Amino acid sequence: MDGFEVFFVEKWPYLATVLMILIGLYGMVLKRNLVKKLIGMNIFQGAIILFFIIHGWKRGATVPVYDEAFGDLPANYVNPIPHGLMLTAIVVSVATTGVALALLSLIYKRFGTLEEDELLRELRAEPAGAPSSGEMASQREDVEGAEPDDGGQR
Amino acid sequence: MSVKWTSRLWAGAGTALATLVSAVGVAAAAGHEMAQAHGDLSAIHGAATQSPDAFQIPAMVLAPLLIGVVLVPALGRLRRSLAYQVTVVVFVAYLAVALKALTTVLAHGTLHYKMAGWMPPVGIEWTLDALSAFVVLVLAVVAVMVAIYSGVAVRRQNPEREVPFFSMMVVMMLGLTGMVMTGDLFNLYVFFEVSSLSAYALMAVGDRKAPVSSFRYLLQGTIGASSYLMGVGYLYVLTGSLNMADVASLLPHLLGNPALTVALVLMVAGLGLKMALFPMHLWLPDAYTYASSTSTAIIAPVMTKVSAYVLIRMIYFVFDSNWVLSDLHLGFVVTWLAMAGVIWGSVMAIAQRDVKRMLAYSSIAQVGYIGVGIGTGNPWALVGAILHIMNHATMKSSLFMVTGIVEMQTGTRRLQNWNGLGRKMPWTFLAFTLAALAMVGVPPTNGFFSKWYLALGLAGAKQWVLLVLLVLSSLLTAGYFFRLLERIYARTGEDVGSGSARVGEAGDGGVREDGGANADGVKLAGASGSGIAGARDPGLALLLPPLLLGVGTLVLGLVNAWFVTEVIAKALPAALRIPGLGG
Numbered sequence: 001m002d003g004f005e006v007f008f009v010e011k012w013p014y015l016a017t018v019l020m021i022l023i024g025l026y027g028m029v030l031k032r033n034l035v036k037k038l039i040g041m042n043i044f045q046g047a048i049i050l051f052f053i054i055h056g057w058k059r060g061a062t063v064p065v066y067d068e069a070f071g072d073l074p075a076n077y078v079n080p081i082p083h084g085l086m087l088t089a090i091v092v093s094v095a096t097t098g099v100a101l102a103l104l105s106l107i108y109k110r111f112g113t114l115e116e117d118e119l120l121r122e123l124r125a126e127p128a129g130a131p132s133s134g135e136m137a138s139q140r141e142d143v144e145g146a147e148p149d150d151g152g153q154r
Numbered sequence: 155m156s157v158k159w160t161s162r163l164w165a166g167a168g169t170a171l172a173t174l175v176s177a178v179g180v181a182a183a184a185g186h187e188m189a190q191a192h193g194d195l196s197a198i199h200g201a202a203t204q205s206p207d208a209f210q211i212p213a214m215v216l217a218p219l220l221i222g223v224v225l226v227p228a229l230g231r232l233r234r235s236l237a238y239q240v241t242v243v244v245f246v247a248y249l250a251v252a253l254k255a256l257t258t259v260l261a262h263g264t265l266h267y268k269m270a271g272w273m274p275p276v277g278i279e280w281t282l283d284a285l286s287a288f289v290v291l292v293l294a295v296v297a298v299m300v301a302i303y304s305g306v307a308v309r310r311q312n313p314e315r316e317v318p319f320f321s322m323m324v325v326m327m328l329g330l331t332g333m334v335m336t337g338d339l340f341n342l343y344v345f346f347e348v349s350s351l352s353a354y355a356l357m358a359v360g361d362r363k364a365p366v367s368s369f370r371y372l373l374q375g376t377i378g379a380s381s382y383l384m385g386v387g388y389l390y391v392l393t394g395s396l397n398m399a400d401v402a403s404l405l406p407h408l409l410g411n412p413a414l415t416v417a418l419v420l421m422v423a424g425l426g427l428k429m430a431l432f433p434m435h436l437w438l439p440d441a442y443t444y445a446s447s448t449s450t451a452i453i454a455p456v457m458t459k460v461s462a463y464v465l466i467r468m469i470y471f472v473f474d475s476n477w478v479l480s481d482l483h484l485g486f487v488v489t490w491l492a493m494a495g496v497i498w499g500s501v502m503a504i505a506q507r508d509v510k511r512m513l514a515y516s517s518i519a520q521v522g523y524i525g526v527g528i529g530t531g532n533p534w535a536l537v538g539a540i541l542h543i544m545n546h547a548t549m550k551s552s553l554f555m556v557t558g559i560v561e562m563q564t565g566t567r568r569l570q571n572w573n574g575l576g577r578k579m580p581w582t583f584l585a586f587t588l589a590a591l592a593m594v595g596v597p598p599t600n601g602f603f604s605k606w607y608l609a610l611g612l613a614g615a616k617q618w619v620l621l622v623l624l625v626l627s628s629l630l631t632a633g634y635f636f637r638l639l640e641r642i643y644a645r646t647g648e649d650v651g652s653g654s655a656r657v658g659e660a661g662d663g664g665v666r667e668d669g670g671a672n673a674d675g676v677k678l679a680g681a682s683g684s685g686i687a688g689a690r691d692p693g694l695a696l697l698l699p700p701l702l703l704g705v706g707t708l709v710l711g712l713v714n715a716w717f718v719t720e721v722i723a724k725a726l727p728a729a730l731r732i733p734g735l736g737g
Binding site: 025034037038044045055081082085092096100106107110119 | 383
């Protein structure tokens with residue numbers, strides 16, 4: 001194999017990571033819909049998770065559980081630490097997505113749209129730093145529609 | 155529709171964080187299995203050799219917060235007012251342990267805590283040295299003050315959300331404390347996200363626009379955190395270790411490896427974004443302005459500072475600061491970007507009409523000072539940066555709390571409506587004035603001394619242009635704060651245009667019993683005073699925290715020599731020790 005082929009055969013995981021990061025950034029920066037921005041964020045995080053996983057992998061190695069046939073040699077087992085780390089990172093990513101979706105539902109409730117252009121137009125129409133009647137209305141709704149199982153004693 | 159959207163937000167955030175906390179346990183279990191698979195359990199799981207009481211302290215710092223994370227929502231469910239009381243008790247306990255930690259560290263040197271007894275390069279290590287103990291103490295002081303203030307403030311502004319609000323506050327302080335204390339690169343990322351997620355939730359409370367700015371902050375903050383994580387990935391691939399001390403000892407063999415440069419640049423970019431280093435500050439003004447005054451008062455003084463602390467940790471303790479700042483010219487980049495942020499933040503602050511937004515822009519400027527101190531690489535400049543972490547935390551939380559008080563008492567935070575308030579609310583504005591003077595850097599206050607050390611450092615590094623810009627930026631700061639002080643004290647409130655006082659419209663009485671009316675008869679959420687004309691000082695619970703911090707700027711200014719010689723001199727990295735100072 002010549003140098004060019006080696007580059008693609010050996011380094012394709014890096015190229016894939018970079019590509020995914022760029023796709024994610026594209027979604028976050030250029031898409032005008034907030035949900036699409038969130039999807040971009042997830043792709044971005046996924047790229048980094050894959051980057052770690054790739055580095056835990058070894059050619060011809062088995063899962064990191066002791067096996068008589070593979071013996072004591074560490075080279076025969078894939079590195080489990082990146083997997084352990086990414087387990088946590090995936091949870092972080094899920095948690096971030098959860099908070100983001102909660103924010104988005106709140107935004108949709110208040111403004112009736114998730115398109116950034118429409119949202120910006122509406123935001124600029126209001127004076128800076130104004131808690132508006134919408135906030136009050138939604139809070140009144142909160143009080144009236146209080147669910148008995150939420151918020152403890154009232 | 156009778157769905158409680160806001161409570162869903164809280165439920166979402168709460169569930170997310172609970173998942174996150176359990177994930178730490180899962181990761182620990184995974185590490186355990188891994189070690190067993192290698193069959194070298196006994197080698198790693200060694201016995202602790204440090205004296206038992208001293209080495210427990212890092213865990214004890216986190217213990218009140220960990221207990222609080224459970225207690226606040228649990229007891230808050232029984233009775234809502236308990237959430238506030240438990241939070242204050244938790245933070246006071248946290249402050250007590252933080253004080254004990256600092257004195258112990260100063261007396262006995264660095265403390266190491268091995269999580270679950272696993273020895274460092276494999277297990278997660280928590281480290282308390284003079285620097286982290288100092289930052290933890292700053293966090294604790296701000297936490298106690300803002301917690302006391304929040305009791306009344308949250309009840310007035312967001313009466314339905316006391317319990318989740320205080321829970322999130324405790325979780326955020328837990329995350330920040332973890333970031334400061336951890337000696338493990340990946341553990342830092344997890345705490346990073348714990349604090350960030352709770353901050354996103356806190357910032358979504360407030361104005362109608364708050365969720366939008368919070369969502370933007372979430373996207374940008376995630377880019378920052380992910381970029382840091384990518385840097386950790388490169389470091390892990392290069393060294394095979396995640397322990398900061400271990401990585402630091404392995405890195406000298408790797409200097410010149412391009413992957414190391416990539417790791418560093420990714421980390422600095424990610425942390426710079428979270429600390430609002432120019433030009434990555436775009437999330438900050440909106441997020442700080444639209445969040446409720448309590449959210450801003452707790453987030454603004456600590457969030458960006460802890461990111462700055464982590465940047466110091468990375469550049470000076472993990473990497474070789476000489477290589478980073480001089481050989482890679484990163485010092486030049488960071489210093490000039492930070493200085494651009496100082497100037498930009500100050501100029502934008504002058505242009506603002508909303509006091510809270512003005513303070514948000516001035517936050518960018520103040521974080522810029524810390525960045526200048528970090529990037530210069532001179533010991534005195536670094537002293538200035540570390541001192542400014544404490545000083546800015548005290549002044550900014552005081553200023554934001556006063557803004558919240560004025561908003562609650564008069565229903566306005568527009569600049570032109572603050573005319574003559576100084577005579578109506580003398581004690582409130584005593585706090586504001588002291589903190590404002592500290593921001594400008596008037597000599598006996600603490601703000602003067604951090605700038606003084608920065609100037610010493612810049613002179614020592616022969617950065618004359620930066621020195622001139624530093625002085626110039628102080629003039630700009632004086633420009634916007636003295637303009638405000640002139641309004642507050644010298645003008646009378648009678649020339650206020652009648653329409654300009656409107657901050658919000660309600661048009662539906664009876665939503666809040668305590669919704670006060672201002673001069674135009676317009677109601678504002680949480681306003682209890684009778685408008686600008688009848689503005690008066692609030693009760694002691696609201697007044698005391700900003701006043702104490704305001705007086706604190708004066709006291710800290712007078713005793714700054716003790717902090718510099720006894721604490722910060724010991725916190726400096728070995729390469730930058732100042733001869734004749736500290737240990």
